[in-house]
Amino acid sequence: MEIGIVGKPNVGKSTLFNALTMAGAEVANYPFTTIKANVAVGYARVNCACTELNVKCAPKNSYCTKGSRFVPIKIIDVAGLVPGAHEGRGLGNQFLDDLRQADILIHVIDICGKTNENGEPVPSHDPEADVKFLEEEVNLWFYNVLKKNVTKVLAKMKHTKADVVKKFAEVLSGVGITESQIHEAFLKAPIEKFDDHELMNFAVALRSVWKPIILCANKIDQDTAGNYERLRQKYDIPPVCAEAELALRKAQSAGMIDYVPGDSEFTIAGANEKQAKALDFIKGSILKKYGSTGAQGLVNHVVFDVLKLIAVYPVEDEHKLSDKQGNVLPDAYLVPRGTTALDLAFRVHTDIGKKFIGAIDCKTGRQIGKDHVLENGDVVKIIAGR
Ligand SMILES: Nc1nc2c(ncn2[C@@H]2O[C@H](COP(=O)(O)OP(=O)(O)OP(=O)(O)O)[C@@H](O)[C@H]2O)c(=O)[nH]1
Ligand SMILES: [Mg+2]
Structure with missing residues (x-):
């Protein structure tokens, strides 16, 4: 992706x-x-299955913050x-x-x-x-x-x-x-x-x-001279303030604020007066006005609305919902809507796909066949022969 x-x-x-x-x-x-x-890893944000299943997850290919799973995607600038x-x-x-x-x-x-x-x-x-x-x-x-x-x-x-x-x-x-x-x-x-x-x-x-x-309308923090209102009538063009999102993520990683990318709010944890003022400006002129900085929402729009991907969690132990090492919900994969249990098996490993016998929907405990179409948030154990 x-x-x-x-x-x-x-x-x-x-x-x-x-x-x-x-x-x-x-x-x-x-x-x-x-x-x-420039090439680097960004993330799509989904509700982590850990909340619904009431387990503590130990992500490997992704990360989880406050019940939101961030699944990696390659971004190129x-x-x-x-x-x-x-x-x-x-x-x-x-x-x-x-x-x-x-x-x-x-x-x-x-x-x-x-x-x-x-x-x-x-x-x-x-x-x-x-x-x-x-x-x-x-x-x-x-x-x-x-x-x-x-x-x-x-x-x-x-x-x-x-x-x-x-x-x-x-x-x-x-x-x-x-x-x-x-x-x-x-x-x-x-x-x-x-x-x-x-x-x-x-x-x-x-x-x-x-x-x-x-499209996306960046620099929404500036006076857009009516451009945004005019273009949004004609195009699907989400508003974004890339600069504000960057500032919030930097403030978060410096321990100044408590912020989850995509959220409509943050709390100040340890900012000085000048920093707090700048952060307040972002809160007032971007988050309150547009609901978020738009950056994470834009990625989610692209991944889930336009490309129509879903997130699924393959596991090896259907009881512990873990891999062999005991990591709970270790991996989240982004797959196209319509992906079957067999498609997922191949995605995990060609060998597992070839030796596919069946699968278990870990939320219901029911066995599912190769043509079973997966849904967003499914946790699946693939049963493969030797
Ligand atoms: N006010 C405001 N300025 C922004 C925002 N995003 C970027 N800028 C500013 O716009 C200028 C250009 O930003 P870049 O990210 O270098 O733009 P670019 O499109 O990568 O430019 P090139 O690599 O030259 O094509 C810089 O001065 C940024 O600080 C924003 O959301 N709001
Ligand atoms: Mg550039």
């Missing part, structure tokens, strides 16, 4: 990345601070993209290759409109213009890859359509497009003549099947 963070320069991509991962990537108020992609990147402007668009593994992209918008299309500080810029440009640059990125390789694909034209799809899959494998996505794009934008017009339409179709792109 991997989330990519994209957008024009200077919108707060690395700040959001740091807030979600505490990785310490460089942040500055000028464009192209990030050149090489890339360089800023500017209009004309496909022609080499800014840092170009080759770095989009870094996102080929990403399941979904978060497109960060500077909602206060204080940075222009190149990420340079300006008094006023319409953030709505940034919403469309990213899609257009990605379209052109695909178009260029297609154009560069079209002769290779055409050489296969004397063969069947399946050969052509295979050849397209080969040339597009670098950008993380699968054969079935190419089929899907073909249905939306059939290609016969291989001219520029068809290739462009095909590039647009490829981008639409490529991966979901979810």
Whole structure:
């Protein structure tokens, strides 16, 4: 599971990345601070099964705070993209290759409109213009890859359509497009003549099947000059203050406050007067107004609402709900809705999948078969042969 963070320069991509991962990537108020992609681990937050089952958990692959389980996901923060990147402007668009593994992209918008299309500080810029440009640059990125390789694909034209799809899959494998996505794009934008017009339409179709792109309105702590109210009427664009989330997580790890990422409140544990004042500002202008800083909620929205994943807990001992070493609810896995007991067995280990005999739903104690569809929060013991 991997989330990519994209957008024009200077919108707060690395700040959001740091807030979600505490990785310490460089942040500055000028464009192209990030050149090489940053990769680190962030978390999706779910209600831990320990509360429902009234046990004390001992997580291994994740962590639990006050009944919330934080399940790891890879987060990648890339360089800023500017209009004309496909022609080499800014840092170009080759770095989009870094996102080929990403399941979904978060497109960060500077909602206060204080940075222009190149990420340079300006008094006023319409953030709505940034919403469309990213899609257009990605379209052109695909178009260029297609154009560069079209002769290779055409050489296969004397063969069947399946050969052509295979050849397209080969040339597009670098950008993380699968054969079935190419089929899907073909249905939306059939290609016969291989001219520029068809290739462009095909590039647009490829981008639409490529991966979901979810917007977020960052810098919500600033005066947004009505931009937020205007854009939220048209787009699914959750409000975020990456800077506040980063400040709260830092204050939490320094022992200043008691805060669980995603919460609507925190309590002060040991802050001096100046720190308490800054924290109060976050409380008043962000948490009270928007319900949270939006950063954790954004990840959860992406993971659970858009990608429709669920969290399940494989265990080896159905009575103790533990692994062999006695760690209770050691692992939480994020799996697609519709995952069966057999799918989970394969996810735990190919060998366990191959030797699958049955499974136990540890909440009810009932035996379940290979086709049993799992639900969010299920605790499952897989029974495998030798
Ligand atoms: N007010 C406010 N400023 C923010 C917020 N998030 C980021 N910033 C500021 O915006 C500027 C740019 O932040 P970065 O995280 O470096 O932005 P970026 O998108 O990674 O920039 P590039 O790497 O250059 O593309 C910095 O001055 C941040 O402190 C926020 O939520 N509110
Ligand atoms: Mg950056």
